[in-house]
Amino acid sequence: MMDIRPVSETALIIQLGDHIDTQLAVKIGGLADHIRTRFASELIEVIPSYTTIYIQYHPLKTDFMALASRLQGLITAFFLSGDQGNSSPEVSKIITIPVYYSPETGPDLSEIAQLHNCTVQEVIQIHSQSTYIVCAIGFSPGFAFLGSVAPTIATPRKIEPRKMLPAGSVGIAGQQTAVYPTDSPGGWQIIGNCPVSLIDFARTPMSPFSVGLSVQFQPISRDEFFQLGGTLWSHWKS
Amino acid sequence: MLTQLQDTGRTGMGHQGLTQGGPMDLHAYCWANYLLGNRMGCSQLEIMGGQTKLLAHQAVTLALTGADLRARVNSQPVDGWQTIHLNKGDTLSFQFPKKGLRAYLAIPGGFAAPAVFGSVATVVRDGVGGLGTAGGRSCLIGIGDFLESTSHQLFRPEINCTVPARYVPDYGLEIRLNLIESYQARAFSEDSRKSLFETSFTLSSNSDRMGYRLDGAAIIPPFSGVISEGIALGAVQIPENGQPIILMRDHQTLGGYPKFGCVAQLDLNRLAQAVPGTTIRFQPISLQAAGKKLTSFYSFFNL
Numbered sequence: 016m017m018d019i020r021p022v023s024e025t026a027l028i029i030q031l032g033d034h035i036d037t038q039l040a041v042k043i044g045g046l047a048d049h050i051r052t053r054f055a056s057e058l059i060e061v062i063p064s065y066t067t068i069y070i071q072y073h074p075l076k077t078d079f080m081a082l083a084s085r086l087q088g089l090i091t092a093f094f095l096s097g098d099q100g101n102s103s104p105e106v107s108k109i110i111t112i113p114v115y116y117s118p119e120t121g122p123d124l125s126e127i128a129q130l131h132n133c134t135v136q137e138v139i140q141i142h143s144q145s146t147y148i149v150c151a152i153g154f155s156p157g158f159a160f161l162g163s164v165a166p167t168i169a170t171p172r173k174i175e176p177r178k179m180l181p182a183g184s185v186g187i188a189g190q191q192t193a194v195y196p197t198d199s200p201g202g203w204q205i206i207g208n209c210p211v212s213l214i215d216f217a218r219t220p221m222s223p224f225s226v227g228l229s230v231q232f233q234p235i236s237r238d239e240f241f242q243l244g245g246t247l248w249s250h251w252k253s
Numbered sequence: 254m255l256t257q258l259q260d261t262g263r264t265g266m267g268h269q270g271l272t273q274g275g276p277m278d279l280h281a282y283c284w285a286n287y288l289l290g291n292r293m294g295c296s297q298l299e300i301m302g303g304q305t306k307l308l309a310h311q312a313v314t315l316a317l318t319g320a321d322l323r324a325r326v327n328s329q330p331v332d333g334w335q336t337i338h339l340n341k342g343d344t345l346s347f348q349f350p351k352k353g354l355r356a357y358l359a360i361p362g363g364f365a366a367p368a369v370f371g372s373v374a375t376v377v378r379d380g381v382g383g384l385g386t387a388g389g390r391s392c393l394i395g396i397g398d399f400l401e402s403t404s405h406q407l408f409r410p411e412i413n414c415t416v417p418a419r420y421v422p423d424y425g426l427e428i429r430l431n432l433i434e435s436y437q438a439r440a441f442s443e444d445s446r447k448s449l450f451e452t453s454f455t456l457s458s459n460s461d462r463m464g465y466r467l468d469g470a471a472i473i474p475p476f477s478g479v480i481s482e483g484i485a486l487g488a489v490q491i492p493e494n495g496q497p498i499i500l501m502r503d504h505q506t507l508g509g510y511p512k513f514g515c516v517a518q519l520d521l522n523r524l525a526q527a528v529p530g531t532t533i534r535f536q537p538i539s540l541q542a543a544g545k546k547l548t549s550f551y552s553f554f555n556l
Contacts, residue, residue: 020436023515024544026485060267062483064507069483074548151481153507156270156379216369216381222269
């Protein structure tokens with residue numbers, strides 16, 4: 016499936032699927048990098064997500080018709096080449112995120128366990144044994160939507176979002192999981208905290224995540240959490 | 254009330270979740286740099302709502318455009334949309350807005366500030382831009398902040414320019430927004446389309462640099478959401494309550510609401526100067542017609 020449609024005077028969107036599929040996310044990540052490199056001088060933003068690639072272009076350097084026909088050719092060639100995103104050595108890399116899973120850093124951990132009739136230890140085990148794919152980045156800088164959480168611990172968002180969460184909070188929303196890179200409001204179910212900073216505006220890239228990469232969470236002890244610079248958040252409410 | 258540093262925005266970082274930012278009224282912003290012969294990327298102050306006072310530590314030539322915030326040099330009222338010369342010790346102050354909401358103040362060379370990913374544009378939500386460094390601290394301009402230029406030639410008595418009257422917008426009452434219907438528009442019913450184009454809306458006070466909310470006839474969205482996808486400046490989102498949200502400069506990078514289309518970008522400049530309660534109407538425009546207007550604007554200002 017491929018459909019290229021205008022969005023505004025300076026933007027178009029490429030639709031590559033109609034349902035969430037982590038394998039598609041890997042392809043989309045590779046394709047977005049490819050497009051960004053090939054058309055660097057004409058494009059302003061290339062934003063991949065679950066099933067789409069959004070492109071903002073410079074209106075004096077190209078227009079919808081010209082860009083769409085060149086993209087069509089490039090995308091067809093990309094999928095025919097069989098690389099499908101594996102051309103980048105980055106794709107095979109797995110990012111490991113240390114997490115201190117505990118009620119003191121993850122106030123929703125016990126509730127999730129109760130909801131799924133299992134122990135807290137089982138929730139931790141299930142969450143940390145899967146490998147996740149970065150399907151999209153957005154909401155806030157460096158916030159990576161990771162799929163997919165095992166159905167045995169998938170949990171809907173909180174009805175009332177929290178006004179503030181500490182940076183590093185690891186959460187679950189439906190079959191997605193993510194780490195909040197900065198202090199932020201948020202409605203995800205929080206199960207632990209990553210003490211290592213996942214964002215640095217002075218660094219390029221500023222975040223370790225990009226669409227299509229693999230991520231795994233590694234449980235750490237309370238001591239390791241503090242050794243890595245973790246601090247406890249005293250403002251949890253409800 | 255809310256003074257922030259803006260340049261043309263932080264581009265090319267959307268795939269990492271960073272908002273572009275940039276001036277809410279790009280038309281007024283571009284004219285301010287144009288009057289001084291600045292590059293368009295030279296940063297300016299976006300002064301929202303007035304109630305701000307600046308002291309000249311040395312003689313300086315400025316350009317002032319945008320909203321009428323009753324500017325005064327010392328106690329003398331001065332007009333906008335022109336260059337202004339200040340002597341050392343002069344003050345430039347702004348009162349409550351008379352017309353419009355945001356004034357733009359440019360100096361030769363732009364204001365000096367540390368760039369974050371190539372831009373000093375303030376995005377409070379992302380914690381970047383302004384005079385400060387990234388992360389955590391307020392990036393708005395506040396009492397006691399000292400602003401410097403990137404240029405050593407601040408006083409330019411030879412520059413005395415005024416924007417031609419036909420390019421000075423009247424930030425009057427009603428606003429007509431040209432709307433490019435885009436790919437999800439076809440999913441809306443004919444009744445929804447009628448409500449959008451044939452009734453008027455009012456600008457809600459629940460609006461900010463991220464999005465402008467409108468109150469009016471409910472537009473029934475054809476579905477409750479789409480899988481999150483990249484989202485454009487000017488997009489008209491229709492959430493479940495049927496009240497449109499127009500995405501402005503600080504809009505998020507991904508969105509999941511159905512969208513009727515996009516407001517033509519040049520019309521967002523005028524919208525950015527509207528106060529809550531302003532009447533807003535939509536009218537359709539073709540992609541080609543909107544594109545033509547935008548490219549001539551980009552060419553003129555060398556954007």
